[in-house]
Amino acid sequence: MSLLREITPKLKGLCVSAQDILDSCAGQITAEIEQGSEKSYKEVLNVSSADFHRTGLKPITFFRQVLATCFYPSLLTDESLPLDARERAQRILAECEGGSIIQDSICKFITKRDGVIPDPDKIYITNGSQMSLIMVMKLLVQSEGSLKTGVLTPVPSHPTFNMAVAAQGGVVVPYYLCEEQGWGMQIEELQRTVHMARGQCNPTVLYLINPGSPTGHVQSKDSIAEVIRFAAKEKLFLMIDEVHQDIVYGKGIEFYSYRRVLSEMGLPYSSSVELASFNSISKSVMGECGLRGGYLELVNLDSLVIPYIQKFFNTFTCGTLNGQIAVDEIQLIRSTISNNAQKTLEVLSGLPGISCQPVNGGIFAFPRLHLSQSAIKYAKEKQLELDLLYCLSLLEDEGLCVGAGFVHGQKEGTTSGFAW
Numbered sequence: 001m002s003l004l005r006e007i008t009p010k011l012k013g014l015c016v017s018a019q020d021i022l023d024s025c026a027g028q029i030t031a032e033i034e035q036g037s038e039k040s041y042k043e044v045l046n047v048s049s050a051d052f053h054r055t056g057l058k059p060i061t062f063f064r065q066v067l068a069t070c071f072y073p074s075l076l077t078d079e080s081l082p083l084d085a086r087e088r089a090q091r092i093l094a095e096c097e098g099g100s101i102i103q104d105s106i107c108k109f110i111t112k113r114d115g116v117i118p119d120p121d122k123i124y125i126t127n128g129s130q131m132s133l134i135m136v137m138k139l140l141v142q143s144e145g146s147l148k149t150g151v152l153t154p155v156p157s158h159p160t161f162n163m164a165v166a167a168q169g170g171v172v173v174p175y176y177l178c179e180e181q182g183w184g185m186q187i188e189e190l191q192r193t194v195h196m197a198r199g200q201c202n203p204t205v206l207y208l209i210n211p212g213s214p215t216g217h218v219q220s221k222d223s224i225a226e227v228i229r230f231a232a233k234e235k236l237f238l239m240i241d242e243v244h245q246d247i248v249y250g251k252g253i254e255f256y257s258y259r260r261v262l263s264e265m266g267l268p269y270s271s272s273v274e275l276a277s278f279n280s281i282s283k284s285v286m287g288e289c290g291l292r293g294g295y296l297e298l299v300n301l302d303s304l305v306i307p308y309i310q311k312f313f314n315t316f317t318c319g320t321l322n323g324q325i326a327v328d329e330i331q332l333i334r335s336t337i338s339n340n341a342q343k344t345l346e347v348l349s350g351l352p353g354i355s356c357q358p359v360n361g362g363i364f365a366f367p368r369l370h371l372s373q374s375a376i377k378y379a380k381e382k383q384l385e386l387d388l389l390y391c392l393s394l395l396e397d398e399g400l401c402v403g404a405g406f407v408h409g410q411k412e413g414t415t416s417g418f419a420w
Contacts, residue, residue: 190227
């Protein structure tokens, strides 16, 4: 049997996803419109992905001017480019010799955000947050022996992380966010999850997304402190996905990093709780999905382990140059995102059969559908998930492509939703 045949059964579940189906249908409808087919809309609007440019938001010109000049220094004397862009590129090129301007910039960013001075040797620049997550998973997950490593993951969340856990030989241990409390985290739920998992696996990792995706919730400072105390008690390693930290717009809502709260809690927590914090340009305010750049910071890991981690990370390709420069060039476009989020929430809240929790951060809304029994019966007859059927109907009737919510997970007995 060939190697391809051996691995094909493992890939069957990954071949066609709900998003693949929706994207394919959206492409087909677009082609029909271009060929003159009459629709009640002129084009398909796809708001199912994290790509801002795909939804019509224009790329940041200054950023591209700086990148172009860094890659082609002859543009430093080209007066058709703005002076500030050329000066910025010149500084980057000058300081790249003999050190990492990007790493220094990240340290300054963390210091300004958290009030602490990070160790630059504990900061690793990577090709986006997904690569960072996989690198840390390879370090933490024990796939051999009687008990595999259990990784607590939120529901709802994006399925790619769960796929990465399984790919590394770990066990996905789902914990449920409370929709009725604005998708809040409950320590009781975390405790229940850990205790149920023990005996079936060894739960040692707690994965969190703050601001939430696709839920749009933002954890309060008190909630973060509760989670840190819980992690200390249960001896859990914290993996904190904070890639949407620049996109917080809820009234009276402030983003607190786990790094900052941990530091402010003082001893013994500030020196004992281990965590990895992840950030990325690809899904943040810059919205540059085509430029993979991000970083991870490791906190409170045993000093004896760090040399081995550095050697391990060196086996991976370092972050691409354009990604590294992009990490250093983040600019805010919060107003546009905030206005769009508010309009989205208003529209969803005004539609019959739909309810939606407040959206305070991130780039998605995650409403719930309340559909009739006849619709549920029809979906079963078609052998389709109810929310996927709804999304396909919405795409066909209105030209609006949203993501099917079931792929993110949900509590048993609740109606399906969709990610917008």
